Amino acid sequence: KTQIIGVDDPSTAKDLDNIGIVYSLGPKNYTEALNYFHKALRLRINSFGESDLKILPSLKNLEVTYKLIGEYKNAIINEIKIIHLLESSTITDKKDLGEAYSELSLLYKLHGDNNLAAETFEKALKVLQERFGANHPKVGALYNNIGDFYNSIGQYYKAITFLKKSLSVYSENSSALILDVADVFNNIGVSYYRVGLSIEAIDYFNKALEIRLSLQEKPNEKIAMTYNNLGVAYSSLSNNNFAIENYKKLLK
Secondary structure (H helix, E strand, C coil): CHHHHCCCCCCHHHHHHHHHHHHHHCCCCHHHHHHHHHHHHHHHHHHHCCCCHHHHHHHHHHHHHHHHCCCHHHHHHHHHHHHHHHHHCCCCCHHHHHHHHHHHHHHHHHHCCHHHHHHHHHHHHHHHHHHHCCCCHHHHHHHHHHHHHHHHCCCHHHHHHHHHHHHHHHHCCCCCCHHHHHHHHHHHHHHHHHCCCHHHHHHHHHHHHHHHHHHCCCCCHHHHHHHHHHHHHHHHCCCHHHHHHHHHHHCC
């Protein structure tokens, strides 16, 4: 194609991105994928400038690939560029900006920058609430992500606060996915177990399990995880019979 329309034609950037995607998904040659994504980005910048939203696809491809290979600092750099572009544009949908902040929060978490992750989650929450209102499923999903983050850094009571906000939002939305509710139940169970409230944890793990079993015919990773969580919680109460029963279900 480059022989027909020329290597500097901006439409060539999409082809470069597509080649990069093939390298990242197929043979998983991330070095080659990054090479093509960078070429596409340079071409788009040369064609449209650094402040045009048309360079977003290349920045996103770079962010995703750097995240896949564990180069979180480079992933963060590209996600910040995405946010700056979205913030400076007059046509940006705040949904996209909120999701970009949420992604940046997760990258900070992966990089070990917990304070920055917490700050950025708050920004994401503010943007999504402004865009959708306080009781939209996207806000509920973000509450769950924030709760999961606080679980991961040992702030369990703070996690419970955000996770119960997620449940409250989901309970008011018929469009909320029931499997998302199961994830929240499981995360609350984890929080309660970590603070020594195993009976409460078991209650929430069972709620998560009930939903997952009712909607999924075959055992999967999340169902297995819930059985494991129940086994651990029952063991902590020295209720070995129930613990063994749940551990055995892991083997089925």
